Structures are given as structure tokens and as C-alpha cells.
Amino acid sequence: MNVHWNEHQEPLGTALTLIHTRQSTTSRFLGEPGPDRAQVETILDAAGAAPDHRRLTPWRLVIVPSEKRHLLAEAFADALSERDPEATEAQRKEASEKAYRGPLLVAAIARLDPALGSVPAQERLLSAGCALQNMLLTAHAMGFGAGLLTGKSIYSKRLRQFFQLDDTEQLLCFMALGAVLRAKPVTSRPSMNDYTTTL
């Protein structure tokens, strides 16, 4: 998509409004209706517009459709048992609940294979972060809520197997997305003086 917005002031206002009004939604408070097929495509396409040194696409996304959520739930429970063999059935059940968050659930995976190109891991991870932010902002512009989810399970062998990661890939996080059932109170943000100095 070729968009030349610089001639207009209006898009700047729109962009800033989107950036500054976006807030994560706690994934428990995401529900139906989720994005339809065309909206999902628009959100996922936004990821591809992220800065990407040497165009390696150093990350990939995996949608976990509703009919496969129970398999991810088992994987989350097993990931808990992997790091805590004493985990109880109740704890396993609690761990598995994350799999049902959001009408749309997408796993983000970093591709860190040196054979892909000579771009350091740090740059690839930054590209993945930019891709995720593009998705968050697009979802927000459509009126959806979204949040990122991690946890110790993303480092587990069980989840690595579940997502068929090769040795050079790393599960980064999940993005849950859907209608906002309960919004968070507006939080204050740091401003430029909090994180910027001049040399």
C-alpha cells in the first residue's frame, strides 16, 4: 500500500490520537465480537509494514484458531508441569486458561537463524516489536482491544514443540485481540523529558 500522507496535516493528528489513546486490554476482558476475516487480514498485514533491516522478515505469526485452543491449553498445562513437576491439577487448569483468551489469539515468533542474513538478533527483535505495535495500533483504530501475553511457558520445550519451532526460533509472546468488555482506567504515560536527554 503506497500512502503519501506527508502533504496533509490531518493524518498526523489521527496517528497521534491513535498512539496516545491506545491502551492494552487485560486479555480476560476481551470478548466477542472479534475481528472478521477481512479485519484479521488488515491487522496481520500491518505487521508486514514494520521496519525490517535487509527484509529478512525475522519473525512469524501463528494464529491459534478456536478449534485448536484446547490443544494449546494442554500445552500450557504441560509447560507448567515441565518446570514444576509437583504442579497440581488445579494449577495446571489455571495455566491452561490463557489459551482461551481473546477471539483472536496470535503467537509471535522471532526468527534468529544466522543463515537468514547477517542481521543481529537485537535488530530482529526490534523489528518484531515494531510489527506487534503496528498490529496493536491497527486493532485500536478498528475499535478492538488487544494485549500481549508472555509467561515462563514461552521458554518451555512443550510450547516449542507445539509451535514447531526450530532451534533458531524463539516464542516471543501472544497477542490476544477482541472487543473490549472492560476497559482499564486511563493511565498516565511518561513524557519525553522522562526518557530523553541531549548529548
Ligand SMILES: Cc1cc2nc3c(=O)[nH]c(=O)nc-3n(C[C@H](O)[C@H](O)[C@H](O)COP(=O)(O)O)c2cc1C
Ligand atoms: C512483550 C510483552 C509481554 C507482556 N506480557 C504480559 C503478560 O503475560 N501478562 C500481563 O498481564 N501483561 C503483560 N504485558 C503487559 C501488557 O501487555 C501491557 O503492555 C501493560 O499492561 C501496559 O499496558 P499499556 O499497553 O496500556 O501501557 C506484556 C507486555 C509486553 C511488552
